[in-house]
Structure formats: structure tokens, C-alpha cells
Amino acid sequence: MTPLRQKMINDMKLRRFSESTQQAYVYAVAGLAKFFNQSPDRLNEENVQAYLLHLMEERKLSWSSCNIAVSGLRFFYGKTLDTHSMCLAIPPMKQKKQLPEILSTEEVERLFASAINPKHRMVLITTYGGGLRVSEVVRLKVTHIESDRMMIRVDDGKGNKDRYTILSERLLEELRVYWKMFRPPTWLFPGRDPNKPMHIGTAQKIYYTAKKRAKITRGKGIHTLRHCFATHMLEAGEDPRTIQVLMGHSSIVTTMGYLQVTRKKLASTKSPLDLLEIPDGKKFD
Numbered sequence: 234m235t236p237l238r239q240k241m242i243n244d245m246k247l248r249r250f251s252e253s254t255q256q257a258y259v260y261a262v263a264g265l266a267k268f269f270n271q272s273p274d275r276l277n278e279e280n281v282q283a284y285l286l287h288l289m290e291e292r293k294l295s296w297s298s299c300n301i302a303v304s305g306l307r308f309f310y311g312k313t314l315d316t317h318s319m320c321l322a323i324p325p326m327k328q329k330k331q332l333p334e335i336l337s338t339e340e341v342e343r344l345f346a347s348a349i350n351p352k353h354r355m356v357l358i359t360t361y362g363g364g365l366r367v368s369e370v371v372r373l374k375v376t377h378i379e380s381d382r383m384m385i386r387v388d389d390g391k392g393n394k395d396r397y398t399i400l401s402e403r404l405l406e407e408l409r410v411y412w413k414m415f416r417p418p419t420w421l422f423p424g425r426d427p428n429k430p431m432h433i434g435t436a437q438k439i440y441y442t443a444k445k446r447a448k449i450t451r452g453k454g455i456h457t458l459r460h461c462f463a464t465h466m467l468e469a470g471e472d473p474r475t476i477q478v479l480m481g482h483s484s485i486v487t488t489m490g491y492l493q494v495t496r497k498k499l500a501s502t503k504s505p506l507d508l509l510e511i512p513d514g515k516k517f518d
Contacts, residue, residue: 236442237274237316238262251389253368261305274314281306325367332493333460334451341461355411356422356431362404364393364462364480367455371431373421375412380405391481398479463491507509 238259245255265284266273288294310316336344341361348354357477360370363385377386383405404445408421417423420430440455451457459480466476477488 235272237272237313241309242311245308250392251368257301258305258308258352261302264302265306273309281310321447333464333491334453334457335464336449336457336461338465340447340449340451341458343447344440344443344449346438348443349446350439351414352422353443355407356436356439357443357455357458358404358407359421360436361458361462362401363387363398364459364466364476365398365469366459367433367436371422371436374419375417375421377421378405378408387481393480396478396481398481445490460491462496463488467495469490 241262242255245258250258262273265276265281268284268287269276269280285299285303285306288299294302300482309485345352345354345357348357356370359365359373363370365373365385365387367397368391369387372388373385374388377388378400379386380400382398383402385400387396387398389395418427420427422431423429424431424435437455440458444452463476463480473485473492474490476491477485480488482488
């Protein structure tokens with residue numbers, strides 16, 4: 234690792250950036266250096282603008298990916314190199330707001346049944362049962378399962394926030410069977426190296442493999458199970474404020490967004506057309 238990269242990582246650690254943010258920012262700077270085959274501290278503003286244009290027009294990256302690259306490059310030149318003259322005038326663009334694709338409870342059951350490996354099955358069940366992000370489920374420790382309080386502790390969630398989410402009786406029962414089979418010492422779902430947690434990419438592959446076996450076409454990534462957790466709880470009549478706390482949403486507005494995809498809510502909503510007295514079309518025959 235070069236001293237310059239290490240300095241950037243240290244700068245991010247001092248600001249308590251999450252590991253995923255650190256990786257994304259380092260990847261952005263490394264991509265720039267590779268594109269010009271030069272150290273990034275030797276590049277100028279025109280080089281950076283040309284690289285960003287390459288990401289947008291040639292690689293066709295989404296605006297969210299481009300914005301992450303811009304943020305990473307701004308941090309590198311503004312904080313690590315302290316080059317405040319570097320101006321990356323890239324106007325932010327609002328992303329298209331897409332509703333999450335929600336699986337039915339029957340599809341969720343099929344997904345679990347399609348995970349042949351017991352460990353893989355438990356990754357999926359735990360993600361859904363606790364409404365967890367993939368970065369949270371892979372970093373669960375055995376001690377985070379607090380069976381006496383029926384809670385799951387989540388350390389360093391999004392925004393470096395700790396929280397608790399529910400531990401259902403069914404999930405606890407499944408986890409006890411899993412623990413007797415594998416007896417993980419520290420990490421609940423260790424990777425190939427038992428001293429390290431499972432990689433996020435591995436958890437995603439587990440989801441996609443089970444989804445393919447279950448012949449499910451909806452749902453983009455394992456984060457779908459977190460969406461399903463919130464939506465299914467709303468459909469069961471749970472209080473939105475409680476769901477907000479369990480999921481670690483900063484704003485209740487984020488949680489209320491799931492009302493747009495709750496089947497029960499939409500099915501019970503009456504159209505104004507039903508209130509009109511419209512002559513039977515047969516009368517005009």
C-alpha cells in the first residue's frame with residue numbers, strides 16, 4: 234500500500250467513515266489513477282473532469298455511482314492533499330425514486346427452502362427476521378443474540394449508529410439449531426477465515442442462488458429481505474414508529490414510504506370511481 238493511500242485511509246478513519254465508504258472512496262481514486270496511469274496527486278482538474286465524463290458517457294454508470302466517485306475524489310483532493318483549488322463542479326442529480334420489489338410471504342418461504350446449505354439458509358432467515366442490512370447481518374457476533382431480552386444488537390449500523398431489533402421465537406429456535414451444528418466462536422456467520430466475518434459479496438451470492446432455485450423473478454439483492462420485513466410488518470398492523478426504530482431509519486418518512494407497497498393498504502383503498510352512479514353500459518346497446 235502506498236503512503237498516499239494509507240494517508241487517505243487514515244484521514245477517513247479519523248472521521249469515522251464506515252468501511253464501505255472508505256472502500257468506495259479509495260476505489261474512486263484508484264480508478265482515476267489507473268485511467269491515466271499516473272499517481273493521482275500529479276493529476277489536475279481537467280484530468281479529473283475527463284475521468285468523470287468517461288464514467289458517465291462511456292461506462293454509463295448510474296448517477297448514484299458517479300456521485301460516490303465525485304465525493305471520493307473531493308475528499309482526496311480537499312482533505313488528504315488539502316488542494317482546495319480543485320473544483321469538481323458536478324451538479325447533483327436526483328435519482329429516480331423506485332419502489333422496492335416486495336416478495337410475498339409465500340415467496341419468502343420458497344426462498345428459504347431453496348437454500349440447501351444450513352448456514353446460507355440462516356443468513357437469509359436472519360436478514361429477514363431482524364430487518365437487517367447485509368452489512369449488519371454479516372457482522373453479527375454470537376454475543377449480539379441476546380436471548381434473555383429477545384433482542385438482536387446491531388453495532389455500527391448505517392451512520393455508525395448502534396441499535397436493537399427484535400429476536401423472534403422462531404428465529405431464536407433456528408439459530409440454536411444452527412449454533413449446535415457449526416458452533417461459531419465469534420462471528421455468527423464467519424467467512425472462510427473463521428476469525429473474519431462473511432464477506433458481503435458472499436451473502437449477496439447466497440441470496441441470488443436461492444432466488445434462482447426458487448424461480449423468483451422479483452427482488453434485487455439481499456436487501457429485498459429488509460424491505461419485506463418492513464412491508465410485512467406494516468401489513469400485519471405494526472406501528473410505523475416501532476418499525477422505524479427496529480430498522481434504524483433516521484426519519485419516519487423513510488419508514489412511511491413502505492405504505493406505498495403494502496398490499497393490504499392498497500387493496501382496502503377505494504377509488505373515487507366506486508362512489509359514482511354510472512349507468513350500466515348495456516343500456517346503451
